[in-house]
Amino acid sequence: MEEISIIGQVVGGKFGDIIVRQKAGTILEIGDLLVSEEDSSFLILQVFALQYGSQIQERMQQMMSGVNLEQGVIDAQFYEPEFVNYVLARIKPLARVSKSDGQVKIPKSMPSFFNKLRLISNKDLEFLKKGGDQIFVGHIRSGTKVIKEAEVWLPAEDVFSHHILIPATTGRGKSNLVKTILWHVLDSNKVGALVLDAHDEYYGRRGPGLKDHSNAKNNLVYYTPSSPPAGANRLSINLQSIRPEHFEGIVEFSDPQFQALRTYHRRAGDTWVTEVMRVDPDTVAMNGDNPNRGEFAAVTLSVIQRKLRLILGLERDEEGNLISRHEVFDSTTRGLTTVDDIVNNIEQGKVVILDTSRLGDEAELIVGNIIASRLLYRYKEYKSTGELARKPVATVVIEEAPRVIGEEVLTRKNDNIYSTIAKEGRKFKVGLTAITQLSSVIPKTILANMNTKIILGNEMKQEREAIIASASQDLSEDDKNIASLDKGEAIVTSIFVPFAMPIKIPLFEEMIKEHQGSPKATKTKVF
């Protein structure tokens, strides 16, 4: 090892908390990755805490400070300060890499005592080589230093089917990360994705976005309820696609109300929503000639109608047809095949973005519920017919995940499709990509099932604790590390990576520039 590259030396500590003295003139940062060369392997270690060390007693240091501060003319210095005062870093081993075959193992021993350490370089990370169908999440980061050559790619099928959690507070780069992931998903047809885009920010209607990917024409499908740009689809879902169970776990209906919904569905079939909205509650409840007289209280029907009206934004047009204010739900013949079309696209490994920015919370979740239910149903069918192996893994990307998989929601209401996917989707190659600010309200059983977490900065201690407690690697010493993550910095913890990887996610706009070439203008013969 060249002396110039040495950054510190092991001086003490214990396994998992090794103390390193920082070399004078160098600066260690929280999160820095260090390398300790051993005989046939090398250890990768990470700084998780920094503190001062000194050979001079504390009282003496305080006195010297007093001289400097109170007798201003004297600028007292320590004799040979680089020897007597220094920084001590607390580091933990992350991985042991075999020099012969690049195999990575969880370390079970400490670096040699007094061993000199250096900062990690791209050569040390050659084991991260891309291979097979993988998705890119970012570059390895050592402290604030980004190792551009060391790209972190995750095995797509495994990662998506085992669910991804992206915990972060606002402004830490969640959208940028999701766009980056989806950008690479668009490279091939190996992953199908349903993206519920509550802020209409992924497609790029008003700026750079996934539409700028060279494969977007084939692999990206965009649905929006308002003025779709050329080639995009109008998000229109026929009311016939809705079934009573789609409200379960999302909308609060009392038992009698749910019973009424199911009864109408059983009687009227696909047109049950229209039927429910058409009846006069008082007539059904009071009219002596009506065979259903007294079956439901007028107030039950009134409440159902009010809830459906509010959630689905339903109104009547001049011809008496039910229409929805946000133009998404339709009671005529529009949008009859939208759900199947979307599921077909996902099955073909395409990314389907639904602009749900004009929908209320519950309506957005119901739209997602209808589609995700159909998707899971189909994948279950494929499993039973043996076709599942030929299908791409599918993921449902959902923001503010506690709305559907939060402890309180799941306790108060029944399970919904999102919690079902979180619990059993893996068997059928359907996963969740859940984005949240509040990991602490997601039940531990679900958190534990989310086997990849891409942790962005989070200043809330309670949230950090929930994430650390459910991480795939031991992050017990990383509390401060997570708190100090800057925008675009993240830690990837997953059962599919050898150690918790600190990464820097590239800025989406810059990544687009790197990937964009000048498109070839081809002439088309028009008949």
Place this chain on the structure above:
Amino acid sequence: MRFAHLSDIHLGFQKQEALQKIEQEVFEKTLDECILRKVDFILIPGDLFHNNIPEMRVQKFAFAKFRQVHDAEIPVYVVYGSHDSSPVANSVIDLLAETGYITKVTRVKESENGKIALDFIQDKTGVKIAGFSGLKAGKDREYYEKLDRDSLESEPGFKIFLFHGGISEVKIEQSQEGEYMPLSFLPKGFSYYAGGHMHRFLHYKYADYLHVVYPGTLFSGYHSDLEENAKGQRRGFVLVEFDDKVTSVEFVEIKNADYEIIEIDAENRKADSVNKELADKVKGIDSAGKIVIIKVEGELTSGKTADVDLSAIREYLSQSGALAVNINKNKLTSREYKITEAKGKDKDEIETNVFKENIGQLRFEQKELIGDPGVLLAKKLLKELGQPSLENEKKMEYLQRIKQGAFGILELKIDDS
């Protein structure tokens, strides 16, 4: 002012003489109606003919009728449909255009930087018309991806856009890839969108697309159309009144024929019981002068699908004076002889795998008909039978050639038949 909008006439589709007659009659009646109603112009957005070069009989009556329309000084504006276009050969549409009886709408102004800019045709009424043809398998999608929308959308006046293709937003059933496109591919702000390809009358209104209209087929362009006719589907064309905007869109019905439909559910039944029900139902209808549709579907518990004796029914109905008999048993299967589907990377592999999956059901003494030799033989036979007719080859010559080839493969003498 008013114009007529008709489409998907599929002239030349019908194979039975009686149906050919109806096909011709409704076409002529429709154009007579246009002349009678003094329309200012006629729009036909595709599939006027069932193929690019229909038989001479069809060309003859089509030319004669269009000459009448031309003599009545009614311009006809047309784009190709997915059936009557051919990227490699001419179409009879081109002949009609050359004679001046019809006008092809698609005018590419320039196609530079990969963009396609369309020019408008201006009718004597001042109406501006532009449009794209429809190509098979959604190959016209590229037109829309490259379309210079700005120049079309900024054009002032009463504008009509002709197109041939389904709109995914209003699709009512699953379809083949490429058959439908999002509405957003069409340029916005036109007064009227004259659509073709959908075989039912449809009229949709959206904020940026005020009138998206399909008149539907005039008679039948697919076999399923006849079934829909029998179930009461109205056929006709669309009459549009307008000044500086569309003031009314009226569907004008053109009657084509009387129908009877017999539907049999054969699920979990034996052929004998199906035959009995069929015979009873056939006797219960008055088929004289009518088109009779027979639809049998479901899975028989035993026997072959051929045990459902439809030829006798057809014979009976013909003798009872039925105009035509259309039998649909595409969805009739048998548990005993169910064709198991198989997958493969291409057509050849799929065929091989389907034969392999199913040949085990057959019981023959001849070893060359079963096992791997049987699969090989079946593939050879399929290839032989799938040959198209040669250019200028007469039907009888074609049948004879195919028959000889097939007998050769089976190592049989043609006299053995």
